[in-house]
Amino acid sequence: MTSIKGRSVFGSIARGKLTFYHRDEFIINKIKVSDPELEYKKYVKAKNAALVELGELYDRARLSVGEGDAQIFVIHQMLITDEQYDSSIRTKILDEHFNADYAVASTSRSFAEMLAQMDSEYMQSRAADVKDVSNRLLRHILNCADKLPILRENAIICTGDLMPSETLLMDKTKIKGFCTRSGSVNSHTAILAKNLGIPAIVNVGAELSDEYEGKEAVLDGYSGTLYIEPDEHTLRQLEYKEAVEGRKKELLTRLKGRKNITRDGHEIKIYANILNSEELELAVKNDAGGIGLFRTEFMCFDRPAFPDEDFQFYTYRKALEAMEGKEVIIGTYDIGADKIPDCADMSAERNPSMGCRGIRFCLERESIFKTQLRALYRASVYGQLSILLPMVIDVSEILRVKELIVQVKAELIKEGKKFADNVKLGAMIETPAAVMTSDIIAKEVDFFNIGTNDLEQFTFALDRQNPCYDRVSPKNHRALLRMIKMVCDNAHANGIKAGICGEIAGDPTLTEIFLELDVDMLSVVPSRVLPLRKAVRSISLKDPKKAENDLKLFL
Structure with missing residues (x-):
C-alpha cells in the first residue's frame, strides 16, 4: 500500500481506479513574422472564438453548478479582454513582430509567474485561470482540437492540475474523485469539485506518479489522503470513517420538519x-x-x-x-x-x-x-x-x-x-x-x-x-x-x-x-x-x- 498526503477539498470518500490525464502540450516557437497585421488578425479571431466558447461554458456551468460558480467563465472572459493582458500580446505582435502563439504564451507565462509569487493564496490560485485562458487562445491559434481523457467507469482523475473548463466538461457520471499534484483549495477547480459533490484532494506533490495508472485506490477527502492499493486494515478504517460521517449526515436529516x-x-x-x-x-x-x-x-x-x-x-x-x-x-x-x-x-x-x-x-x-x-x-x-x-x-x-x-x-x-x-x-x-x-x-x-x-x-x-x-x-x-x-x-x-x-x-x-x-x-x-x-x-x-x-x- 502507498499513501500520499495532500489538501482536502471536499469531505467524502471515493473508491476507483487511478486515471492519469495529460493535456496536450503546445509546441511554441519564437518566430519573427513578416506580416504582423496578418498575425494580429489571427490572434483577434482566436480571441473572439474563445469568448464565444466561454459564454457557452458559462451557460452550461450555470445549469449544473449554479450562477455563483459559473462566474468562473465570466472571469475568464474578463482576463481575455483585460487591457494589460491584451496590450502585452498586441505589443509583441505588432511592435515586436512575433508570432501570435508566442505572444500569447509568453504573456501568459509572465502573468502566471507574477500571480504565483504573490503572498495571497487566492491570488496564487488565479495563475491557473491565466493558463486556462491562454491555452484556450493557443488552441484556436494553432487550430488544435479540444482533448479530454477517455474515462473508464469509477475513475479517480489524477493530473498536475485541472483547468476549470476541464473539470466542467469531463463526464462526471464516470468520475469518483479528483487528485492533483499542485493546485489550491481556493482554485476555481476546487470550488467546482466541491459544489459538484466530487471528493477531491489537491497539492499532493510529485509522489503522484504515472506508474500508478489503473491501480485501485481510495481517496479520503476528509483527511486529504490518497491510498493506492490499500490493505485490509486501511479499508476497514476508511469504511468505519465513512459510516461515522454518514451518521452525521443522517443526524442532519433528522432535523427535517x-x-x-x-x-x-x-x-x-x-x-x-x-x-x-x-x-x-x-x-x-x-x-x-x-x-x-x-x-x-x-x-x-x-x-x-x-x-x-x-x-x-x-x-x-x-x-x-x-x-x-x-x-x-x-x-x-x-x-x-x-x-x-x-x-x-x-x-x-x-x-x-x-x-x-x-x-x-x-x-x-x-x-x-x-x-x-x-x-x-x-x-x-x-x-x-x-x-x-x-x-x-x-x-x-x-x-x-x-x-x-x-x-x-x-x-x-x-x-x-x-x-x-x-x-x-x-x-x-x-x-x-x-x-x-x-x-x-x-x-x-x-x-x-x-x-x-x-x-x-x-x-x-x-x-x-x-x-x-x-x-x-x-x-x-x-x-x-x-x-x-x-x-x-x-x-x-x-x-x-x-x-x-x-x-x-x-x-x-x-x-x-x-x-x-x-x-x-x-x-x-x-x-x-x-x-x-x-x-x-x-x-x-x-x-x-x-x-x-x-x-x-x-x-
Whole structure:
C-alpha cells in the first residue's frame, strides 16, 4: 500500500481506479513574422472564438453548478479582454513582430509567474485561470482540437492540475474523485469539485506518479489522503470513517420538519435560493422552509426571445406546487450587469453592474415586465406567492410597479383569469440608496430581502469578482452589518419582516449576530439549509452581556 498526503477539498470518500490525464502540450516557437497585421488578425479571431466558447461554458456551468460558480467563465472572459493582458500580446505582435502563439504564451507565462509569487493564496490560485485562458487562445491559434481523457467507469482523475473548463466538461457520471499534484483549495477547480459533490484532494506533490495508472485506490477527502492499493486494515478504517460521517449526515436529516429555534426560544425562517427546477428539487429534499429567492432571469438565456406568459406561468406554478403551501418568493427579472441574455438586446454599458438593471430594466421594458407580472399573478392561486423587486433605489419605483399591478389585475379580471388576493410585494435591499431610504420604502411593501452580494460590492466600492476582493474587503463586515441593522429596524418599525438572501446568510460565524440583529429569515443554497438549522438550534441568546459584546465587535 502507498499513501500520499495532500489538501482536502471536499469531505467524502471515493473508491476507483487511478486515471492519469495529460493535456496536450503546445509546441511554441519564437518566430519573427513578416506580416504582423496578418498575425494580429489571427490572434483577434482566436480571441473572439474563445469568448464565444466561454459564454457557452458559462451557460452550461450555470445549469449544473449554479450562477455563483459559473462566474468562473465570466472571469475568464474578463482576463481575455483585460487591457494589460491584451496590450502585452498586441505589443509583441505588432511592435515586436512575433508570432501570435508566442505572444500569447509568453504573456501568459509572465502573468502566471507574477500571480504565483504573490503572498495571497487566492491570488496564487488565479495563475491557473491565466493558463486556462491562454491555452484556450493557443488552441484556436494553432487550430488544435479540444482533448479530454477517455474515462473508464469509477475513475479517480489524477493530473498536475485541472483547468476549470476541464473539470466542467469531463463526464462526471464516470468520475469518483479528483487528485492533483499542485493546485489550491481556493482554485476555481476546487470550488467546482466541491459544489459538484466530487471528493477531491489537491497539492499532493510529485509522489503522484504515472506508474500508478489503473491501480485501485481510495481517496479520503476528509483527511486529504490518497491510498493506492490499500490493505485490509486501511479499508476497514476508511469504511468505519465513512459510516461515522454518514451518521452525521443522517443526524442532519433528522432535523427535517423541526423548527429553526434557538435553545432560548428565538425562531428564524430558513429558506432556499434557487434558479432552476433541479435546485427546486434540492430545496424540497433539504426541507427548506420556503423559497427565499427564485431568480427568474436565468429562464431568459439560450432563447431568441423572452419566455412567453404561458411558459412562465407553468414554471412558477411548478415551484408553488412543489413547496406545498410554503412561501415562494419569486424575483422579477434582474437583467443587467453579468446577466444579459441575447434576447434582452441591450446596448453596451461602460459599467453594467451600475447601469440599467433589475427594476430599472423592467420599468423601461414595461410590456416584458407586464407579461411576467401576469404570469406571476395567474400562478398565485397554486401556492403562497410573494413577488420581489430587485435593485430598488427609490420608493417611486415601488409606486410605479403598483400601478402596473393594478393594470394587470384589471386585465386578468376582464379575461376571467383567477389570481390570489394575498400576494405580497417586497423590495430587494441591495443598494446603499435603498438602505438609507428603507424607512420610506417600508411603508409601501410587505417585506424586505437584503441582497448582500451586490450591497457588499456597492458599499466597499469593489467588484466581488475582483481578484483583490478577499485581500481588501473588511473581514468583520462592520459597514454591511450596520446597514443590515438599519434595514431590520426600519422594517420592524413599519410592521414588516426583513430577511437576508445573499451569500453571507449561510456563514455560520455570523448566524448568532443575525439572530441578535433580529433578522427574520435567512435564505441560502439548498445544501446549507440543514447545517444552518443545526447551527440555529445550538445557539442561546439569553446572555445579554455576551450579546452586547458580540454586537460591539461588529457594530
